[in-house]
């Protein structure tokens with residue numbers, strides 16, 4: 001992909017700029033009055049989002065790999081057409097294959113309210129059909145404004161239905177893992193991956209003090225990460241998703257992962273907007289399905305302040 005041509009065809013003066021990023025991958029720098037973002041065309045992956053006068057929303061590992069065939073650790077990887085291990089146990093990659101593909105730039109635009117919108121896309125090729133034998137168009141629409149909006153659209157170009165699971169596997173930056181609470185999953189049942197997929201029920205808000213890897217099912221629309229270290233709340237509003245995945249690797253796994261520093265687990269949590277576990281989506285021939293997440297940072301919430 002030629003950066004000069006990308007800028008000529010899709011750059012927007014002062015707002016959307018293409019550049020060569022880490023690993024030689026094309027990156028997109030988005031800036032407007034409300035916030036900024038960096039998007040990698042490799043992986044179709046937002047790497048950072050920073051509303052004006054705010055800390056970054058996202059964790060991006062300093063030890064991340066920027067190499068063809070490897071996922072970039074951090075930001076918002078796209079897991080598709082399956083979430084987690086290969087559902088057919090054929091040794092295909094965990095979380096599918098689109099996070100390790102170079103996507104196409106479909107279009108860039110400024111919306112009516114001054115947000116910047118970038119649409120990336122990926123379609124089947126002989127190589128993808130050898131991994132997953134279906135014809136598809138996959139689009140990711142990234143809208144950068146006061147909040148960050150991600151919408152993933154799957155179109156089935158085949159003559160037969162296909163089934164997918166999927167996730168927006170976002171890594172949220174937190175002040176310290178000891179100082180966060182995740183709200184909105186109280187009383188919700190989940191599969192506990194660190195306890196052999198045992199089915200459990202969430203008692204109260206989530207706090208994290210050991211490895212957590214859970215698939216929550218029948219989830220309502222809004223979740224909140226309440227971060228008292230950064231004195232902010234991240235509001236996660238999901239559409240067309242009934243599954244939420246909460247993941248923190250904790251110390252041992254963080255130290256084992258080559259693309260995380262030993263203590264990185266203290267500074268992120270993944271709260272993923274998904275269709276996964278028992279929520280498998282069937283897409284009719286010629287049909288489409290969507291999943292979307294909106295991330296908004298709120299600060300200085302009066303009800304969080306101690307009474308005067």
Ligand SMILES: O=P(O)(O)OC[C@H]1O[C@@H](O)[C@H](O)[C@@H](O)[C@@H]1O
Nearest residue numbers: 071073095169193213214245247
């Ligand atoms: O592939 P990544 O980005 O390292 O993420 C891996 C993790 O992703 C999470 O979504 C899964 O629930 C975990 O089981 C898994 O370990």
